[in-house]
Amino acid sequence: DIQMTQSPSTLSASVGDRVTITCRASQNINLWLAWYQQKPGKAPKLLIYKASSLESGVPSRFSGGGSGTEFTLTISSLQPDDFATYYCQHYNNYSFFTFGPGTKVDVK
């Protein structure tokens, strides 16, 4: 099975910072990678699909990049509403959905 890892596990940042989270796959997954944001007590929210496609309604300060085994989620200028936990997710037709362990972005 393909394993997904994320780094860092926790990221402390300030409003206005540029923030980058990395997700790595144990095998080549091409562009089958999505990113979700989850706030405490809330359901996850889709941000990015197909590695770099921005979901409708998601602010343009969010961007996704990468392919193959290494991917990034970047927030160009961190806003107060962005403090949350971020998960990467891979899909394939064998093990179907696999999530990374999450990256918590908190206040520095």
Next chain:
Amino acid sequence: EVQLVESGGGLVKPGRSLRLSCSASGFTFGDYGMSWFRQAPGKGLEWVGFIRSKPYGGTTEYAASVKGRFTISRDDSKSIAYLQMNGLKTEDTALFYCTRLQYLRGYVDYWGQGALVTVSS
């Protein structure tokens, strides 16, 4: 507006059964696969299973941790998806989310608010 509303959660003893329902609105339910995920308290996200739309066979897939115990079904006439959970274990305690599946694109785009299932004696 797409809405997914889960119901049926609660406290259940190990070995017992529970059925969750997911009522959908704001989109043509029959055109979409539906997937269930769960999140144990303080933990990450785990896929449970999904059901394809009828045009794609209406077939199901399950995570290894629930295969043989959980069953997903759908009633397109009512726009409801179900998660039947049998033989519940304490480790099944989690918040269960219903989601709309973008089947050929490999992600889910809408989530319900979740239904809490607690398995405890």
